[in-house]
Amino acid sequence: MRWMRFEVDGDISYGIAEGDSVRLVQGDPFDGYEETGAQYAISDVKLLIPVVPKTFYAAGLNYVEHIEEQARLHGREINLPKKADVGYRANNALIAHGETIVLPKDVTEKVEYEAELVAVIGKKAKNITEAEALDYILGFTIGNDLSERSWQKEDRTLWRAKNTDTFSPMGPWIDTDANLADMETVVSLNSEEKIRFETNKMLFSVEHYLSTISKYIELQPGDVLWMGTEGASPNLNHGDVVDIEITGIGILSNPIIKES
Numbered sequence: 240m241r242w243m244r245f246e247v248d249g250d251i252s253y254g255i256a257e258g259d260s261v262r263l264v265q266g267d268p269f270d271g272y273e274e275t276g277a278q279y280a281i282s283d284v285k286l287l288i289p290v291v292p293k294t295f296y297a298a299g300l301n302y303v304e305h306i307e308e309q310a311r312l313h314g315r316e317i318n319l320p321k322k323a324d325v326g327y328r329a330n331n332a333l334i335a336h337g338e339t340i341v342l343p344k345d346v347t348e349k350v351e352y353e354a355e356l357v358a359v360i361g362k363k364a365k366n367i368t369e370a371e372a373l374d375y376i377l378g379f380t381i382g383n384d385l386s387e388r389s390w391q392k393e394d395r396t397l398w399r400a401k402n403t404d405t406f407s408p409m410g411p412w413i414d415t416d417a418n419l420a421d422m423e424t425v426v427s428l429n430s431e432e433k434i435r436f437e438t439n440k441m442l443f444s445v446e447h448y449l450s451t452i453s454k455y456i457e458l459q460p461g462d463v464l465w466m467g468t469e470g471a472s473p474n475l476n477h478g479d480v481v482d483i484e485i486t487g488i489g490i491l492s493n494p495i496i497k498e499s
Contacts, residue, residue: 241489242268242378242413245284256281256412268377268413269361269460288335289380289413290359292463294456295333297384297401298448299324301441301467308471323443323451328384328465329402336410336491340385342477343403344498349388351472354426354483355465356438357382358445359413364458372446375458378415381483381491382465383408385475408493409463417487419445427482428473436469438485 241256253268254261261281266272300306300320310317334340342350361377384407391400401407422438439445448464475481477497484490 240378240415242289242415243281243411244287244289245279245281246287247279247284251287254279268415286335286337286411288333288409289411290461290463291333292330292461293459294462295328295330295407296448296452296462296464297326297328298441298443298465298467299326301443302436302469303442304436304470305468320442323448325448325452326397328407331404332402332407334405334408334493336408336493338408338493339405340383340408340481340493340495341405342475342495342497346387346497347389348474348476350475351386351388352426352428352475352481352483353384353386353468353472354424354434354485355382355384355468356422356424356445356485357409358449358464358466360449360458360460360462360464362460364449364453367450367453369444369446369450372449373419375449376445377460378413379417379419379485379488380409380413380463381411381485381488382463383481383483383491383493384465384468408491410491411489414488417485421486422488423486424469425484426472427484428475429480430482433473434470440469441466 243254243256254263263275263277264272357380359377364375387400419439424438425435426433479495482492
């Protein structure tokens with residue numbers, strides 16, 4: 240099942256996407272729903288981010304090649320993390336599939352994409368085991384964690400580098416049937432493939448992160464956990480289009496402009 244969140248005639252609703260259409264529901268996938276019988280062509284509705292998270296969690300460095308690339312870039316020794324590193328992002332940065340990433344006029348040339356699997360929590364979770372963790376996930380969507388690398392070195396909290404408005408595209412929907420074991424991530428820039436990797440080839444798994452977080456913080460329905468990225472990104476520029484495809488979920492696509 241694919242859960243879409245969308246706007247039509249000024250109303251924001253959830254719906255179940257099938258093919259080129261979406262069936263409107265009353266309610267949502269977290270607290271319960273009923274189908275209304277109404278149906279729309281997806282092309283006739285405004286697609287929104289698939290969930291507005293109560294808390295936006297982010298995995299730290301979680302893929303080996305990405306860690307190696309960042310170490311080389313910054314002239315540091317390669318040092319793989321010994322434990323899962325949990326961070327946070329800001330909701331203001333979230334935009335939907337198809338919406339425009341806006342680079343502030345003072346960004347440097349070092350703006351990069353980060354293609355990420357996003358786990359969406361479906362029910363409250365506290366002190367859960369890794370074996371239980373997937374039972375608490377509603378489904379998966381796709382994220383693009385844009386990073387301004389010069390700002391990342393300057394700002395200890397990453398407040399600009401990761402959280403600038405529009406720097407976190409997410410979507411297009413939540414897929415409840417996507418299988419972690421089968422996933423492959425493919426990133427294309429201006430229709431040219433740049434990287435392809437096994438999505439689930441992480442240092443620390445989705446299950447490990449959720450279990451770790453739940454020891455200290457009760458996860459809530461609608462919370463999201465972005466799982467990190469692999470490899471390195473070329474610098475992004477005005478006029479570029481980034482497409483991120485993850486097997487079983489779909490494609491997240493966003494154009495880029497730079498403020499003049």
